[in-house]
Amino acid sequence: MVPREISLFLASLFLLPFAVQAQEHNTSKPKARVIMVGVNGMELDIIRPLILKGEMPNLSRVIESGAYGKLRTVSGPNCPRVYSTLFTSTKPEEHGVTGFLVGGITANTHMLKEEPIWSMLSKSGITVGMANVPATFPVMPVNGYMISGMLTRGKNCEDGVLCAPKLSEVTGGDAVYPRSMREELLKNVGDFYIDCERMPSAADLKGHEAEVINNWLGKVQTIRDQQTKLFDYLLTSHPTNFTFLAQSCEDRTGHWLYPITPFNVGYNASINSVRQDAFPNQYVAFDKVLGTILKHADENTYVVIVSDHGIKPLREFEEKDPHAHADHEKTTPVIAKHDFADGDDVPGSVFIMGPGIKHDFRLMGLEASVYDIAPTLLHIYGIEQPKQMRGRILSEVFVGHENKVAAKN
Numbered sequence: 001m002v003p004r005e006i007s008l009f010l011a012s013l014f015l016l017p018f019a020v021q022a023q024e025h026n027t028s029k030p031k032a033r034v035i036m037v038g039v040n041g042m043e044l045d046i047i048r049p050l051i052l053k054g055e056m057p058n059l060s061r062v063i064e065s066g067a068y069g070k071l072r073t074v075s076g077p078n079c080p081r082v083y084s085t086l087f088t089s090t091k092p093e094e095h096g097v098t099g100f101l102v103g104g105i106t107a108n109t110h111m112l113k114e115e116p117i118w119s120m121l122s123k124s125g126i127t128v129g130m131a132n133v134p135a136t137f138p139v140m141p142v143n144g145y146m147i148s149g150m151l152t153r154g155k156n157c158e159d160g161v162l163c164a165p166k167l168s169e170v171t172g173g174d175a176v177y178p179r180s181m182r183e184e185l186l187k188n189v190g191d192f193y194i195d196c197e198r199m200p201s202a203a204d205l206k207g208h209e210a211e212v213i214n215n216w217l218g219k220v221q222t223i224r225d226q227q228t229k230l231f232d233y234l235l236t237s238h239p240t241n242f243t244f245l246a247q248s249c250e251d252r253t254g255h256w257l258y259p260i261t262p263f264n265v266g267y268n269a270s271i272n273s274v275r276q277d278a279f280p281n282q283y284v285a286f287d288k289v290l291g292t293i294l295k296h297a298d299e300n301t302y303v304v305i306v307s308d309h310g311i312k313p314l315r316e317f318e319e320k321d322p323h324a325h326a327d328h329e330k331t332t333p334v335i336a337k338h339d340f341a342d343g344d345d346v347p348g349s350v351f352i353m354g355p356g357i358k359h360d361f362r363l364m365g366l367e368a369s370v371y372d373i374a375p376t377l378l379h380i381y382g383i384e385q386p387k388q389m390r391g392r393i394l395s396e397v398f399v400g401h402e403n404k405v406a407a408k409n
Ligand SMILES: [Zn+2]
Pocket: 040, 041, 078, 079, 080, 082, 251, 308, 309
């Protein structure tokens, strides 16, 4: 079933050239430019020491030039559930994408019951470009392009299980809108992995732990290199007013290679002592991706970095749950997770810089939430917040607004 608003948008696509033309005549003010970067499960506990050590110079630059803080997430936060909340500023029960599986079927965009931000922006004549954003498969028509991300289905993908198809291996729907762009990407970027590699199983690891871990991390870096090339290509050849790019390897690595100690639940020396640097290194590598993205941002560009949740080592109460130490397919040993019943255990984070955004400004507490991202984006474009949205504009990050819930760093 397609919600009414989305049907209307599909219908309006045919009229789009006329709508865009009309806008050009009516307004002389240039549209805001926003580059949003989603980092899956970015954990502040891990990145803070890296910032102190100077190992994330690009993120440090965003912090110094902008505002940042924790981002309250939803209960039981998993990626499709939180991202769909981020897209719509509505509760999971309202937008319909409540988890990896909904009614036994892998979460997909046909399930979205509330209008997502990309549709609202497109209808207002804003050009939209998106790549590798979780829970955007099959892709939907936008006033620009969309390349799907995590939960894209392909060769050998089982329902509700993470899987990493290449662009050429996608099945069950389109991974690229418009369709004509698929060939262009294959030619200019190559046959890239759409999502990060899934984790190895306990059976694969047994007796070959160090080798399997090192090979897996090598593949992760290959995927990140491909994503960097893709993002650079899109920002160069297809610039849009609103661009939303996402990374997922950080979260995947954290689940089973979080640097825990023998006192943590689930510690297994043969796995967890092999590469204590693996998880922090993901953020150092992310910072390089961010550096490539920032080359495309001038002083008039808003840069918004958002993490849907954090990730923490398993807790003492996990001992009672027989599945707690395994991932979605119940085979990979995990030692950290984020879908705790209390979402406040694993807040995400937000970093924003751009015209009119305060500098070196820290949001305190958990007053900013994943519900607030879409209203704040609409505010930047001067679009009124629709009634169904539950979030608020993060007005305290803009110069000239009271510091109700924030304090100068
Ligand atoms: Zn996530």
